[in-house]
Amino acid sequence: MEAVIQKVEKEIQEILAGNPEHFLVRIKIKPTNNIKVFIDGDKGVGIDDLVKYNRALYKIMEETALFPDGDFSLEVSSPGLGEPLEMHRQYVKNINRYVEVVKNDGAKVEGLLSGVSDTDVTVEETKGKGKKTETVKHIISLQDIKSTQIQIKF
Numbered sequence: 001m002e003a004v005i006q007k008v009e010k011e012i013q014e015i016l017a018g019n020p021e022h023f024l025v026r027i028k029i030k031p032t033n034n035i036k037v038f039i040d041g042d043k044g045v046g047i048d049d050l051v052k053y054n055r056a057l058y059k060i061m062e063e064t065a066l067f068p069d070g071d072f073s074l075e076v077s078s079p080g081l082g083e084p085l086e087m088h089r090q091y092v093k094n095i096n097r098y099v100e101v102v103k104n105d106g107a108k109v110e111g112l113l114s115g116v117s118d119t120d121v122t123v124e125e126t127k128g129k130g131k132k133t134e135t136v137k138h139i140i141s142l143q144d145i146k147s148t149q150i151q152i153k154f
Contacts (some may be wrong), residue, residue, distance in 0.1 A: 001029055007056070008064060014035055015056050022049065025079055025086055033072040035061075038079045042093055045078045084147040091116040091148070098151040099123060101140055109138050110151065123147070 005027050016022050022045050025038040026143060039045055054076035062070065085091055086101075094113055101109045101123055114137075115122035123138045 004029060004035075004066060007064075008035060008037065008061070011058055012039075012053070012059050015053055019049070022053075023087070023089055025090070033067055035072060035074045037074070037076045038083070039076060040078055040087075040093070042089060044093075050076050050078065052077075081150050081152065084149055086115070088118070088142075091121055094150060098153045099142060100144045100149045100151050101138075102142065102148075104146045105144075106146075109140065109153050110136070111136075119143075121148075 004147070008027055008029075009024065012024055012027075016024060016039070021043060022039055022041040025040050028036040030036075037053075037057065039050065040048075053095070054074060057076065058074050059073065061067070061072065064100045066072070079086075079090075079123070085094065091113065095112055095116060098111065099113045109123050111123040111125035113121060114124045120139050120141045123140060125138060126135050126137060127136060
């Protein structure tokens with residue numbers, strides 16, 4: 001499967017080269033030959049682009065007989081809100097959104113993602129209510145992060 005993932009990654013990177021604002025996040029292949037390709041963009045990625053990428057990649061996979069019997073399915077999508085942030089570019093894209101960071105030691109920090117550098121992120125956590133409200137800035141090393149999820153606040 002690793003060879004298949006590498007081949008799919010090479011092909012999708014060539015397809016994405018025409019639009020440097022879009023980038024590959026992850027490729028998953030299930031035992032049923034269901035290939036899922038997750039693409040994101042610095043300003044998001046539209047459904048029309050995802051359809052275009054899907055068609056181009058599907059055509060290449062058929063032509064190269066990556067699965068000789070044609071026994072595969074392909075899904076190209078953007079990572080949903082339920083998917084964790086995986087790449088530095090995703091953190092940058094989501095500055096000023098609420099996140100939940102789970103650190104490697106299991107500690108959780110919820111708050112506004114207010115900054116991203118090459119080595120860490122800044123999350124501003126608001127504690128208390130009314131006049132007793134205080135904001136605590138947490139600077140968390142990217143190496144110390146197990147996962148980061150976008151939180152929807154109403």
